[in-house]
Amino acid sequence: MKTLYKHILGVLTLMMLLFTFSSCKEDSPKSDLSHQQPDPVAPVIDRTAFPLGADVSWLTQLENEGKTFSGADGVNKECMTLLRDTCAVNSIRLRVWVNPAEGYCNLGDVVLKAYRATQLGMRVMIDFHFSDDWADPSKQTTPKAWEEYDIDQMKEAVAKHVTEVLGKLKELNITPEWVQIGNEVNNGMLWPLAKVSNAGGPQNFAALVAAGYDAVKAIDASIKVIVHIAADNKKSRYDYI
Numbered sequence: 001m002k003t004l005y006k007h008i009l010g011v012l013t014l015m016m017l018l019f020t021f022s023s024c025k026e027d028s029p030k031s032d033l034s035h036q037q038p039d040p041v042a043p044v045i046d047r048t049a050f051p052l053g054a055d056v057s058w059l060t061q062l063e064n065e066g067k068t069f070s071g072a073d074g075v076n077k078e079c080m081t082l083l084r085d086t087c088a089v090n091s092i093r094l095r096v097w098v099n100p101a102e103g104y105c106n107l108g109d110v111v112l113k114a115y116r117a118t119q120l121g122m123r124v125m126i127d128f129h130f131s132d133d134w135a136d137p138s139k140q141t142t143p144k145a146w147e148e149y150d151i152d153q154m155k156e157a158v159a160k161h162v163t164e165v166l167g168k169l170k171e172l173n174i175t176p177e178w179v180q181i182g183n184e185v186n187n188g189m190l191w192p193l194a195k196v197s198n199a200g201g202p203q204n205f206a207a208l209v210a211a212g213y214d215a216v217k218a219i220d221a222s223i224k225v226i227v228h229i230a231a232d233n234k235k236s237r238y239d240y241i
Contacts, residue, residue, distance in 0.1 A: 043121040053091035092117040093125040098143035125178040137186040155211040162215035181212035184230040
């Protein structure tokens, strides 16, 4: 496994989050779009422009905490609209957690944010962490519900999770342009089973990435699949095995 696909585009390189926080008189309710019908006149999304992106995964939580967003004029504006109109952001990245304790970044929350982004004509990247919380080079904690799974059960869980999320988006006529199978997977994911530095880890990691890839392509073959490496400008990240 000499290479892990260096496939992160120019998208999200600038990661602009133009947040100005102030008090809010009323909270935005946390909700999902489980029963939402597809928009019969969906906005046209330009997929030809250079992807200029921002990760706004915290957006619904910040809104529910009473935060608001404004530009230089001090006028409050919906965050993604502000990013689009002020910074020319045209792509939104959203992380997915399996069973997060507070509900944010779960299936319903991600669908809500993706729907809002596409209604603004923005492109979407879905970032699967395959964890109940943050996954990064220092931790890739297996979701609690999956802790006892062997490799075959884990492949099934990964595929089912990807299919569930992308399937719900598809019901709303939302097709992500990019999907990450894992987040900052420098040493694999779903530890200890697919930790690359463990015995059998490289093979398990490759099998789980393949399971996620196949699930994405089964939903829509046009979606670009990404393996995300932190500090991906370093050659050593790709050939240390």
